[in-house]
Amino acid sequence: MAYNKPVPPQGQHTKPFWDGAKDGKLMLPKCNDCGAVHWYPRLICPYCHSTNLRWIEGSGLGRIHTFAVQHRAFGGWAEDVPYVTAYIDLDEGDRMMTVLRGVDGNKPEDIKIGARVKVEFEQGNDDTYIPFWRVTEEA
Amino acid sequence: MASPNLSNAAAIVGAAEADVIGYREELTGHKATSLQLHIEAINNVCKYTGIPIADIQGVFSAGWTGELAEHLGIHPRYLDTTSVGGCSFQIHVHHALAAIHAGIIDIALVSHGEAGWSYRGGGGGGGGRGGGQISPGAEMTMAYGTFGAPSQYAHAMVRHFHDYGTTLEDFAHIAVVTRDWAQLNPRAVMYGKAQSPFGGPITVQDVVDARIIAWPLTLYNCCLVTDHGGAVIVARPEIARDLATNPVWITGAGESIGHQNMVEMEDFTATSASRSSATAYEMAGMGPDDMEMAMIYDSFTITAAITAEMLGLAPRGKGYTLWKNGDAAQGGRLPINTSGGGLSFNHSGMYGMQLLVEAYRQLSRTAEDGVNGIEGKQTNATTCIVNGTGGTLSTTGTLVLTSDDR
Numbered sequence: 001m002a003y004n005k006p007v008p009p010q011g012q013h014t015k016p017f018w019d020g021a022k023d024g025k026l027m028l029p030k031c032n033d034c035g036a037v038h039w040y041p042r043l044i045c046p047y048c049h050s051t052n053l054r055w056i057e058g059s060g061l062g063r064i065h066t067f068a069v070q071h072r073a074f075g076g077w078a079e080d081v082p083y084v085t086a087y088i089d090l091d092e093g094d095r096m097m098t099v100l101r102g103v104d105g106n107k108p109e110d111i112k113i114g115a116r117v118k119v120e121f122e123q124g125n126d127d128t129y130i131p132f133w134r135v136t137e138e139a
Numbered sequence: 140m141a142s143p144n145l146s147n148a149a150a151i152v153g154a155a156e157a158d159v160i161g162y163r164e165e166l167t168g169h170k171a172t173s174l175q176l177h178i179e180a181i182n183n184v185c186k187y188t189g190i191p192i193a194d195i196q197g198v199f200s201a202g203w204t205g206e207l208a209e210h211l212g213i214h215p216r217y218l219d220t221t222s223v224g225g226c227s228f229q230i231h232v233h234h235a236l237a238a239i240h241a242g243i244i245d246i247a248l249v250s251h252g253e254a255g256w257s258y259r260g261g262g263g264g265g266g267g268r269g270g271g272q273i274s275p276g277a278e279m280t281m282a283y284g285t286f287g288a289p290s291q292y293a294h295a296m297v298r299h300f301h302d303y304g305t306t307l308e309d310f311a312h313i314a315v316v317t318r319d320w321a322q323l324n325p326r327a328v329m330y331g332k333a334q335s336p337f338g339g340p341i342t343v344q345d346v347v348d349a350r351i352i353a354w355p356l357t358l359y360n361c362c363l364v365t366d367h368g369g370a371v372i373v374a375r376p377e378i379a380r381d382l383a384t385n386p387v388w389i390t391g392a393g394e395s396i397g398h399q400n401m402v403e404m405e406d407f408t409a410t411s412a413s414r415s416s417a418t419a420y421e422m423a424g425m426g427p428d429d430m431e432m433a434m435i436y437d438s439f440t441i442t443a444a445i446t447a448e449m450l451g452l453a454p455r456g457k458g459y460t461l462w463k464n465g466d467a468a469q470g471g472r473l474p475i476n477t478s479g480g481g482l483s484f485n486h487s488g489m490y491g492m493q494l495l496v497e498a499y500r501q502l503s504r505t506a507e508d509g510v511n512g513i514e515g516k517q518t519n520a521t522t523c524i525v526n527g528t529g530g531t532l533s534t535t536g537t538l539v540l541t542s543d544d545r
Contacts, residue, residue, distance in 0.1 A: 011278045012172050040279040040402060043178045046212025049192045051182060066301070066407050068293030069354035070284055077284040082354070085283055087294060087402065097280045097402045108354050113301045130282045 004076035007124035014041050016055040021129040026058040026119045028092055037092040060119035062088040062133065064112065065095055069105045082106060088117055088133050101134040111135070148240035149247075151232070153188035156180055162256050170257035172272045177207055177252030184248075196244035199231035200251065205534065206274055207250060209399040214411065216395050216418055217244045218534070243418075276400035288438060289361050291401050291531040293353035296441040298407035300355070303456030307355050310440040311346035312463040314359045314482055317437060319468060321479025328363050329483035359482070360440045367487035369496045385503040390522075391425065391539030393418025401531040408456075412449035412526050415537040420451075423539040425522065427451035430539075432501060432520030433473060434494040436528040437480040446526050447475075450537070474518045477501055491527035491536070498523045502542040521545035 010018050020027030029041045034048035037056070044051050067086035070077070077083070082105030088096045101120065103111050116137045121129040157179035163171040177200070185192050197217030198204045204220035219234050221227055228249060235247035258272070273281075285291055299305050318341045321327035329338045341359060349357035379386040395411035395418070398404050420426050427450060435450070437443040444458035452473065453461050461467045467475035478484040478497040485493055499505075501518050522545065525538040 005284065006281055008278045008281050009273050011273050011275055012170060013175070014275060014278060040275045040400070042210055042275070043175055044182060044192075044211065046210070049182070049185075049211070066294045066298035068290065068297055068356075069351070070286070070290050071351045071353060072289070073284055073286055077286075080284070082351075083284060085285055085290065085294070087407075095402060097283050099283050105354075113298070124282070 003122065003124045004079075005124075006075070007128050007130065010128060013043060017041060018128055020055070020057065021121050021131060022127070024121055024129075026060045026131060027055045028058040028090070029053050030056045030092075037090070037094055039090065039094040039096050056092075058119075059091050062090045062096070062117050062119075064100070064115045064117060064135070065089045066113060067100065067108075067111055069108050084108070084111060086117075086133070096131070096133075098131065098133045101132050103135055145236055145240050149236045153184050153190075155183035155187050157252070158183070163254070164257050171254045172257070173203075173252040173254045174206065174210065174272065174274065175252070176254060177203060177250050178210060180252065181207070181211070181248060181250050190246060194246055195248045197235060197238055197247040199235055199247060199249045201227040201231075203250065203252070205396060205399040205530070206276075208396050209276065209403055214396055214414065215244075216393065216414065217247070218394055218396060276402065280400060280402050288531065289353045289356050292439045292441055293356045294401065295404075295407045295445065295532060296355050296360075296439075299441060299445070299456070302408055305444075305456065305459060307347055307357070307360075308343055309459040309463060310360060310444060311343040312459060313437070313440040313443050313467075314346045315341055315343055316462040316465075316468045317443075317476050317480040317482045318359075320474075320477050321483035323469070323477075324479050324484055327479040327484040328365055329479060356439060356441075362438045362481035362486035362490070363483070365485045365487050367485050367493060369492035371492075371495050371499060385505065386543050387499050387502040388541045388543070389538060390541045391419035391421070391423030392537070393420075393422065394534070394536045396534045398533055399530065401533075404532060408445055408448075410445060410449050410528060410532050410535055412446050412528065412535040412537060415535040416450045416524065416526065419524070419537040419539045423541075425539060427524075430473065430522050430524045432477070432498075432518055432523040433467075433475045434477075434498045434523060434525040435475055436490055436494060436526060437476055437482050438486065438490065438528065440482070442528055442532065443476070443480075445532070446528060446535075449535075450524055450526060452524075474501075474520065477518060489529075491529075494525050494527060495538075498525045498538075498540050502540055504542070504544070 017027045028037050030037045031045040032052040033050035036047045065087040069082045084100040084103050086100045117133040118136050124130045157176040198215045199219040201222035231249040321329045332339050346359040349359045393415040395414035397411040435446045447453050447458035465471045466473045481490045521542045523540045527536045
């Protein structure tokens, strides 16, 4: 079935990320000067203000920082309620947003902050594969 | 009219441009984005002057200020995003001069970025040509099924549960107490059953059992969606003293930003109100213990609770106790949101004006006449902290207001 939810338009400065996603890789921006990984992708390191940046392949592993269960949604998402949105602390540092896979929105008490998650990609259209995160084990 | 002496109060200490300007697409093979033009120019002027980006205290731009501060990872304490066409930048310099003269900041950044050629044909706009390019923050979060403020604020409440052991019942007290205040305000949407079939007092159980919007936020944890218009007039002391109306003094003021997109929220149980209130308290020469009343933006119960903590009115994790133990309620030691708040009075999308109007009415001793005339509504507070919160727990402005009879 064709993907029926909003697909991000690819920005001009994020091609390596989307190219990586198509290959199943989570590409992350890293500063060559201070070594910090940041998210979302910047034109300048938000930690040390160096413009000496590169893309690295991330581990695709992280932990749940916090979450919420969406009961009110529109468009393609309306079919999925209740679904669980979350913020993920990356093993490399900094944080991404996602919709969690492998959880039950009707049982939020079973979802644990700190639980281990792994990235996976879903095809949005020909060019854009969207990262989602799956709970792999308890906190 | 007395005029402040702004002459020579500040100087332009450097100027720079983006790396490539003109027909950028032809020169580099790539279209420019407005954001890119901003960042290059900022980086260049900072290098030119030797002033680190981290030392920027005020950001002035035509519509881009939140985006720029976040992109740079800085937390300026003066935000100006005045966008009134081509003269905006002269105006920014004027504002920066005033801010510096006033002693609020020492270093101001005025920035411009506009991909007028690369995105020609797109027409002008609030942020200038090329401003329609998706920001990387939106690009990396728009796929994930959030719809409006409740869907985002719920994440903060879950983290508050986790960090402090709080419960939905704890936050429900905020909705209950605020609804009680609305029963004294005939203009409140939730004033009695006559006004709305959903009006009248509610209980903690009602709040917990209400329809889920974005778990754990139930309907009564969320503000109303209403119409509102409001205005205040600010005048200098000589004028204020000559008028028949009672003045309310702007004794302290501050502003700050934590982030623009929630994905950049470092601590999900903290907002920049800690910084904006610190500035306001310092200006006022007062602290949280001096506050006798509070008007706190209550887009959601979690917003009010966290903000009370940031303003120093309650310890971290304990903001809800102000409502639960009655301090914030009618007759309490620290009345909060005496109009009925965004939760039960009125919330038009941006609630900051409603906060200001109610603070004025209470501190000017006019709360009992004309507009609502309800006995018991009047507080005796002589000081009030007013805190607005914008975005997704993103930006804050704090005022310390005092009554003329203090």
